[in-house]
Amino acid sequence: MQKFFDKLLNVLRHDERFFSRDGNFLRNKVREAAVSMDERLLTLLLSDDELSKRFFVDAAGVKVFNGFLFSDVVSNQELLPDSFTRFKNKIALGFNNGDFLSASGCVVVDFPYKDCVLEGDQTDAHKRDELFYSATLATDDVDRLLNPKVLVNAVRYSNDAAQVANDFKPDDNLIIKGNNLLALASLEKVFRAQVKLIYIDPPYNTGNDSFGYNDRFNHATWLTFMKNRLDLARKLLKPDGSIWISIDDDEQAYLKVLADEIFGRDNFVCNVVWEKKYSPQNDATWLSDSHDFILVYAKDKIRWRPNLLPRTEEMNARYSNPDNDPRGAWMPSDLTSKTQAAGHSYCIESPTGKKFYPTPGRQWAPAYETFLQWSKENRIWFGTSGNRAPMLKKFLSEVKQGLVCTTIWKRNDVGDNMEAKREILALNVDFETPKPERLLERILTLATGAGDLVLDYHLGSGTTAAVAHKMGRRYIGVEQMDYVETVTAARLRKVIAGEQGGISERVGWTGGGSFVYCELAKQNQTFVDELEAARDFEAIADICGRMIATGFISHKVDPAQIDKHWSDFEALTLAEQKRFLMMLLDMNLLYVNLCDLEDTEFGIDDAAKSFTRSFYRS
8 A cells, every 4th residue: 555655645645735845744734635536636647557547547438537436545654754664564454444433333442541651762851741552453353352351459448548449339430440431331331321320521523632743643533532432421421310421612513413413302401611711812813712611411401400500699689588587588589571462451550549551662571460379378479668650579589499500610619720720739639621620510510410320531630530539429420531540539538538538528528428439440451551651662572572472462564574574663753652552562462352351361359359259249
């Protein structure tokens, strides 16, 4: 395939429009020419027999240009003529087919390292923010990948104490360390249709998060990444459950279309606008963004209803009782209406004899008989002097004991990014993009009740779990980064101990409860972790040798070809060597499957076996 692409490049070089002055291939220019059926482009392609046969079909004696196939080949990042791609293609890990990724049913397995992985000649003082590795598997390549996994290193934390967990109880809160796609597939076996609320704050694919640092992790792949996980998440939701997804402007519209497909357009509830910033960014190139979105979907909109928000003291303060009515506090409300109906324009006489008619263009809201009944019940108010226009007494005891939520959430009501940062720093930990506890408090208030199960499979710093714990909800969180132990689990231990940050005072939190921490049992994931930590070629070479010795590598690779082209491998940069070895691994064998629990080769200890059996109730 690389040879074919090289030929295509050589042919296209005859048109100066498709290459920059320094010789870089301008893919967008070529795609634009293809879409517009540019005559010069078509003539070039027809001039070569192989290209003509590949991109044109004969129809009734006329050659018809297959622009979709051509654009797909031109867009394929795997065929870039760089050193890494050339080496990779030598050992048969190149371009597979011409399908559009978004329609191919692929599965994306991600490895987002956010701990400043060093690249090549970088030093500790000059770290790249993060690296992102990913593997995209065709459906045919997925064999054992989504099978339930073995759970190890289970610890139950209670009252800031820790003990090995040999069993899992149905009401346990749970934190899982491991790849969230595989964790969701494992959770489905136990928690299918049991989760009341899913909240996620996924990577936004903006260039400011992990997805942006992999130039191969493009828009379509990000959507496939989201789709894989949302498909599984939907199966976990209760029939009356809902999912809330934080997202920004860059992918919001595309994610909405994807979520419509997965959850059903009829189950779309709303798009919440959250004011995330206090002030504008003066260095913004265009407009300063001050909001994010939260997409809300119900599993079944017919069955799902949001709860009311609690009434505020300010709202209740509007009610008073100037006439000492035994029914309690009330407030006057308009007795007129725009509705035009016969018999609603009668005269009302006050206790002092003053007569009132509706104002022009309006009528009395109640029919005359209803007005007489309300008057008899002392529900009509003419002011303390008895001379004011009639009003209806609206009693606090009779209004909804809550407030219907709107779709615009102001920072004063639910917090913003600065508040979230202050909360996390107060816990003596640092995290780049936390969410404020008040934001999650509102979501949990609207979408759950006491004891309901909440899931967050992009757990991050643990805000969802912390708020759920304080509000008396059960929760499951999934995070694959190492900070799940030092940040997320540590935060929850402080919650158990009664920390008073965030919403603690608002909800009367004083401490208590427990949670279980466990990990997916690693297989090839161990090599992934070692590659992340590798700092030189000697470490890479050692890892490569052990990977091949295990036999747990992709069936598409002939190890002999690696030895044959070892000098080419050495010539790659450290980052390219890591990328290649990631691709070498069999993604089906990242973690140990439940069916291999008793296999001595994996060394699962008795405590892990006991916990795993208890978890899967097997």
